[in-house]
Amino acid sequence: MSAPSEPLSQWQLVWRRFKKHRLGLASGYVIAFLVFLVVFADFLSPYYYGMHHRRLDFAPPTLIHFWDEKGTFSFQPFIYGIVAAKRDPITNLKVYGEDTSKKYPICFFCAGDPYRFLGLFPTNMHLFGTGEDSTSPGQIFLFGTDDFGRDLFSRTLIGGRVSISIGPLVLMVSLFLAVLFGGISGYYGGFVDLFLQRIIEILQAFPGLPLLIALGYVVHRLGLSPLMVFLGLVSILSLLGWGGLARILRGLILSLREQEFSLAAKAMGASDLRIIFRHLLPNTITVIIVTSTLAIPGLILTEAALSFLGLGISDPMTSWGQLLNVLQQQNIVNVFRFWPWLMIPGFFIIVAVLAFNFLGDALRDAFDPFSQQGR
Known part of the structure; x- marks a missing residue:
């Protein structure tokens, strides 16, 4: 008799299901290729992007x-x-x-x-x-x-640095706030939960896009440097975007805190912070990964929309949305008729957004053991 094979870990099972999702796997390669292009953009582009x-x-x-x-x-x-x-x-x-x-x-x-x-x-x-x-x-x-x-090729590669990086940067701040407040709110409950949830509801009540447009206009009126505009954009998107994930994590923590492993850790004298960050939050990592991946396309589109309107990234920095701003300056009809190559950055936006969406769908199916697609 052959020896029984060792059981696969959770991550091995996830990887096996993910590999069967061909569209998601191809999207992962596309994203890796885009990241390669923007990381080595200075070497790959023949000219300085501002030449x-x-x-x-x-x-x-x-x-x-x-x-x-x-x-x-x-x-x-x-x-x-x-x-x-x-x-x-x-x-x-x-x-x-x-x-x-x-x-x-x-x-x-x-x-x-x-x-x-x-x-x-x-x-x-x-x-x-x-x-x-x-x-x-x-x-x-x-x-x-x-x-x-x-040179539009050089500017497209360099501009991808802002468009690709803004999503992960915003998510880093948003995840920190969501994990902190969502974990505390779900674990302690009671007045703490009530107070934190009201704060989240107040933040979510603000109209996101009009507020971003207004703040972008104010920032440009102050004459701040493009780098400060970029950091301000990351900060605003982070503060407006963490509430939804915090509420999801709260709901998960509320159910996980009553599980046997959590009660056993508490009975053994583990501190609240250890229970939250060592026992409860690791069980929400799959939700965090999938939610984060699916949030990146929206952040890319938001930055592109603001820069397209002239309220986001501006010269001397550049992004894919900022490169499309010429459509407003030169009349979009004329661009389509005489200079269609100016639309190429828009193609990169579409490819990046679709790739992240397909990757998020594939990860969601891979982490779900009952998904028919992931089997």
């Missing part, structure tokens, strides 16, 4: 060539110089073309604008580029340029 390329505003995405105009193949990809040949007689907009008289080879691991790798080590090494200065026509713009001639 202005004069006379190249609203330039379309650069075409990468392997065959020249004579049909000769080249293993090293290259581009042609960008030239504004003329203006459209009806719209008076620049019409860009390629100067095929000179090739600009695309080099890899080449020198470019200086930056600090991971914010620590000074370097000027970039994954790719042409090695030309900003006045040369030999520029590579994978996503085109914006209204100031700034």
Whole structure:
């Protein structure tokens, strides 16, 4: 007889069920890829995200060539110089073309604008580029340029740092408040529970979006730096968002405190804090993980909406929502007609939101042993 296999732990069972959720697993890889892009954005982007390329505003995405105009193949990809040949007689907009008289080879691991790798080590090494200065026509713009001639690819990668990080940062503060007040409220009950629940209800009574818009307007009127605006946005979203999770945790703690393991710990003389944080809260970790994952998409959309309206992140910082602010400045109809590449940051928002939603659904099914999807 073969020896009986060892029983699987809870986390092993969760992982086994999660792997069967293909959409959730793929979403996890997408999120990991987005995180990789924004962490190494300085290295992956060919230019400093604030670099202005004069006379190249609203330039379309650069075409990468392997065959020249004579049909000769080249293993090293290259581009042609960008030239504004003329203006459209009806719209008076620049019409860009390629100067095929000179090739600009695309080099890899080449020198470019200086930056600090991971914010620590000074370097000027970039994954790719042409090695030309900003006045040369030999520029590579994978996503085109914006209204100031700034490389949209570089700005999209750098902007993802704010859009991706704001969710976890807000959740860190919100989880601390929710775990603290929800745990205390559920464990002690009575007057403490009544008092804390009334505070939560008062906070939840505030209209979230109008308050955020009003506070964003006030912050901008005060002339604070973009970093302070970002920190203020994180603080506001954190203070407004912890109440719901606190009430969920309260309900769980109310039921868990009457379980045998909790009563046994109390009978053995364990302190209240030890019972709450050592015995009760660990049994709510699955709810915390799933709720947090599903909350991130809403936070990404909130930041994007505020920045799109000009009340969130602003220059010199950037985010995906702030990059879409050009739609207001240039008329969204004109953007769709003449500069559709300016909508690319919106695609990243959609992908990130869907990925976090699918991941949250997969985690919820994986943690639920009775879920048909997770079996």
